[in-house]
Amino acid sequence: MMATRPDPAGLYHPAMPATWWLRKRSYFLFMLRELSSVFIAGFLVVLLLQIAQISSGEDARAAFSAMLRSPGWILFHGVALAFAVYHSVTWFYTTSIVMPLRVRGRELPRWLFTALNIGAWAGVSLVILILYLALPASA
Amino acid sequence: MNGRKTLEPLWWGLFSAGGVVAAFLVPIHIVITGIAVPLGWLPDAQEIYRHWPVRLYLFILIALPLYHWAHRFQFALSDMGMRGIHKPLAVLCYGAALLGTVIAGWILLRL
Numbered sequence: 001m002m003a004t005r006p007d008p009a010g011l012y013h014p015a016m017p018a019t020w021w022l023r024k025r026s027y028f029l030f031m032l033r034e035l036s037s038v039f040i041a042g043f044l045v046v047l048l049l050q051i052a053q054i055s056s057g058e059d060a061r062a063a064f065s066a067m068l069r070s071p072g073w074i075l076f077h078g079v080a081l082a083f084a085v086y087h088s089v090t091w092f093y094t095t096s097i098v099m100p101l102r103v104r105g106r107e108l109p110r111w112l113f114t115a116l117n118i119g120a121w122a123g124v125s126l127v128i129l130i131l132y133l134a135l136p137a138s139a
Numbered sequence: 140m141n142g143r144k145t146l147e148p149l150w151w152g153l154f155s156a157g158g159v160v161a162a163f164l165v166p167i168h169i170v171i172t173g174i175a176v177p178l179g180w181l182p183d184a185q186e187i188y189r190h191w192p193v194r195l196y197l198f199i200l201i202a203l204p205l206y207h208w209a210h211r212f213q214f215a216l217s218d219m220g221m222r223g224i225h226k227p228l229a230v231l232c233y234g235a236a237l238l239g240t241v242i243a244g245w246i247l248l249r250l
Contacts, residue, residue, distance in 0.1 A: 021219070
């Protein structure tokens with residue numbers, strides 16, 4: 001379905017310096033949240049490249065795995081994990097604001113909604129870990 | 140109202156779905172393949188990626204957050220003073236996400 005929006009030419013955009021987000025802690029955290037998507041996408045590209053090695057033979061696969069064991073790549077993944085966790089927590093909290101859950105006509109408190117999502121996230125993560133360890137190799 | 144039709148709901152929907160996938164699924168994958176396996180805490184079980192349900196899962200895991208990235212990144216760049224080239228930025232970012240989707244599908248199909 002197509003939607004409509006106002007003509008952008010008619011909107012007012014105040015001029016802002018490129019560094020406006022460094023002025024206030026909350027602006028800075030907002031920009032960190034936006035940048036978390038870069039690390040998440042970066043990790044997924046690395047994961048895809050690793051998967052692509054599977055069909056390139058044992059040597060290519062071993063070389064890629066060896067590369068990921070280097071301190072630089074482990075550091076990258078540590079940083080990416082910190083950003084990913086920041087995305088998860090802020091995403092759950094934002095969801096509690098834009099899609100509040102109502103129980104018997106009353107809005108669930110935001111902290112409770114966020115906590116329930118974090119619990120579900122932990123459960124999903126555990127299931128993925130178990131499947132990763134339990135699934136047999138496929139021919 | 141001076142309205143015009145856009146594809147924005149489509150991109151917004153993909154952004155949202157990608158945000159959910161990134162929030163619930165990505166961190167544990169970073170822990171497994173980026174940290175635990177390289178440090179030797181977990182076995183390297185890449186062979187399971189060949190299972191068809193796993194391939195479908197990986198496609199969703201990889202493709203959807205790319206649209207989440209495209210959305211956030213183009214707005215972040217716009218907010219950092221590149222509003223003048225917002226249109227080309229958007230084309231570039233969503234184009235990269237589309238390209239990533241095609242490449243991911245191609246790699247996963249021929250595993």
